[in-house]
Amino acid sequence: MPHRAPVVSVASAKRFVRRQAMRAAYRTDLRRPLDPNLAVYGAYWNRGVACNPAAIHAKARELAPHVRGVWAVSSRHRDRMPAGVPYVIEGSRPYWRAMATAAYLVNNSSFPGGFTKRPGQRYLQTHHGTPLKTMGLDQRAYPALARKTDFARILAHVGQWDFSLSANPHSTEVWDRVYPGAYERLDLGYPRNDLYATATAEDVAEIRAGLGIAEGQTALLYAPTHRDYRDGFVPDLDPARLARELGPDYVLLVRAHYFYGRSAGVGGPGAGAEGWKGAGAGKGADARTGAGAGRVVDVTGHPRVEDLCLAADALIADYSSLIFDYACLDRPIVVHAPDWAAYRAARGTYFDLLSGRPGDTPGAVTTTPGELADVFRTGEWRSPEAAVLRTAFRERFCPYDDGRAAERVVRRFLAPSL
Known part of the structure; x- marks a missing residue:
């Protein structure tokens, strides 16, 4: 509509004048x-x-x-x-x-x-x-x-x-x-990793309770990184499906990269019967009901990723730098990387995370949803072999984290x- 053009021009002019005034004051x-x-x-x-x-x-x-x-x-x-x-x-x-x-x-x-x-x-x-x-x-x-x-x-x-x-x-x-x-x-x-060395068992228990993790449940943190070749948050696993396959003894904490806003968008319609709990929900308040409600928790809006790491019994990792921080805790890390070839081709990496070499790979590796579920069902995620890899990874990347x-x-x- 033609009569709106002057309004836009005036608004733009005001912003320009304000910026110029700010720059003059700054000088x-x-x-x-x-x-x-x-x-x-x-x-x-x-x-x-x-x-x-x-x-x-x-x-x-x-x-x-x-x-x-x-x-x-x-x-x-x-x-x-x-x-x-x-x-x-x-x-x-x-x-x-x-x-x-x-x-x-x-x-x-x-x-x-x-x-x-x-x-x-x-x-x-x-x-x-x-x-x-x-x-x-x-x-x-x-x-x-x-x-x-x-x-x-x-x-x-x-x-x-x-x-x-x-x-x-x-x-x-x-x-x-x-x-x-x-x-x-x-x-x-x-400095952000100091907490991993100083947090007490009481601190961890308080964080887990605040997230609604029941006593005895195994909490898995899934925090995938940004992909330059994708638009929006498209996780490489179905959180509801994984929660269903692992059963009520597990809870899955899902945290989208901050590029995608304050919600991972997991759960909700079409997410299956497990449901999810938004990061802003009160303790014990589920966004959906049904069998296993609350076993997928959207923690994207949680202000401190360090607290989420402390709450998690294991990390489901892809290529996020969170791998290196979580290694400070000496807790199991599972690398789930179905798009590794595409990621390396598009972005490039400094070493082969999936190689299985001590110092390069922090634990068990999976590339399909079935393999991921099996790693937890069989106990491979915390096997002696995985522990050896985790130790070498920690020694390489966490030498100053005291x-x-x-x-x-x-x-x-x-x-x-x-």
Whole structure:
């Protein structure tokens, strides 16, 4: 309708003017002195408090309480912010003021919108996983990825880093190659994994009860990663079918990748009689009823994946970096990878997860739904052979995970303030 065009133009003009005003104010703020007691944290492109930055923030509050921590969060994710945690909305006036004057910057991805790194600011890139799939400059070898990747922008971002955190020697080797820069390498472990070494049996019991896992049930966590060659969340197994085949002694926790929003969409119409429980449902409240109701639980919206790992007796893995974190717990891992060939062709990987070689494969491997169910029915998932593989995998990828990574990182990164 023609009469709507001016409205759109006016709205666009207002947004443009606002952006210009913000940038002008930011340029002014860049001339302000740095605040030696201000740190800005961000995670997963400003999705809220999570991952390594969250663990570092918590430890910084303990070891350096005079350093004020402020989180950068996008407006659409502000509801994720815990009560009492200071934050600024991405793109707002307080956001640009904080980015211009904070002495410390911590992120596991990047701060959207761009910013000017000032002399004297210390930027810690924590990353958010151990790389199995190709990353950074290594993606140039894969045309489908290279076409939509701005490598110059990646290098410009790397140029801002003062420190790059590694979970293990494998990560350090990869980061050095795919993110070349003059930053200092911190081989200190992942702070987000400290919880796996410090959580008590009481902590685990409380988490399981909160998820509605009955005493004596075996909880399996299925958290597949994003596929570049797929649209939307398309799991490689039918959670309801697997729950039905394994019976009432098992409960399946399903967590979709954060790219797909806050729900895995499992259960519901057509999901079978098992039903599912949404992550926001109250304890014991099932979204469906029937035989085995509640045995498939959508935990995509749960705020802490670390809690889900603590609750799970085993991980059903594909190519997610969660494999490397879960290995810290020394609990069974089953690799279910029916599309391994397609994934390697489209994205590329640094080693063969399905090879069966100690250090490369963390446990039993399946490629069909029937094989997956049989692994649990026969006990192969926790066999001595699987334990040997898990031990070698853990030794390779969890050498620094002793529960004190956050302390080491804070003491190194915030050294000028301690």
